[in-house]
Amino acid sequence: MNFILETDRLLLRPLELSDAVDMFAMDNNPEVHKYLWQNPTQTVDEIIKTIEYVQMQYERNKIGRFATILKETGEFIGWTGIKFVDDHTENGNSNFYDYGYRLNQKFWGKGYATEASIAWLDYGFNQMNIEKMNAYTHSQNGASNHILQKVGMNFMEDYLDKEGVIWKWWQLENPKRK
Incomplete structure (x- = not known):
């Protein structure tokens, strides 16, 4: 992968x-x-394996989660992006495009997740010509649920994961393909 998306601040x-x-x-x-299975990463080696896995997704699917960098300072603030989910089933779905993000806590509440989300939805629909974008969030994660609603995603249903935790399933159809 050798392309970069740019927003006003990211x-x-x-x-x-x-x-x-x-x-x-x-x-x-x-x-x-807190809303991600309560399992913080314990070693940098775990992160290296995660990055290598994402890099394999770039090769296999031509897309994946991207580093999200604050232009003003060059700081890594988290990751955002589109992933093609072909490695597990979620809410009965597999082989679908999923939008997601995770930001370092010190960058929460500054509009970065919304800004990145708008850019990624635009890229997914207009450059990749994705038919439907999906997302899923922990039912109690009010901030993420609000962001997805704010960027135009539609709440479809609640569902239970294998541990009995309630998640929300979101979806947005490509406006150009309707």
């Missing part, structure tokens, strides 16, 4: 192994994992 670029330390700082925070 650069969205493929994840690199050099992002591992910053990504670990984010993923080691229990608050970041």
Whole structure:
């Protein structure tokens, strides 16, 4: 992957192994994992394996989660992006496009997730010609649920995961394909 998306305040670029330390700082925070299975990352080696897995997704699917960088300072603030889910089933679905993001806690509440989401939805619909974009969030994650609604995604249904946790399923159809 060698393309970069740009917004007013953000650069969205493929994840690199050099992002591992910053990504670990984010993923080691229990608050970041409050609505993500309560399982913070314990070592940088786990992050390196995650980045390598995402890089394999770039090769296989030509898309994946991207490092999200604050233009003004060059700081890694998290990851955002489109993933083609072909490695598991979610809410009875497989082989679908999923939009997602995860930001370091110190960058929450500044509009970055919304800004990146708008850019990724535009890219997915207008450059990739995706028919439907999906997303899923923990039912109690009010901030993420609000962001998805704000960027135009439609709440479809609640569903239970294998541990009995309630998640929300979101979807948006490509407006150009209707």
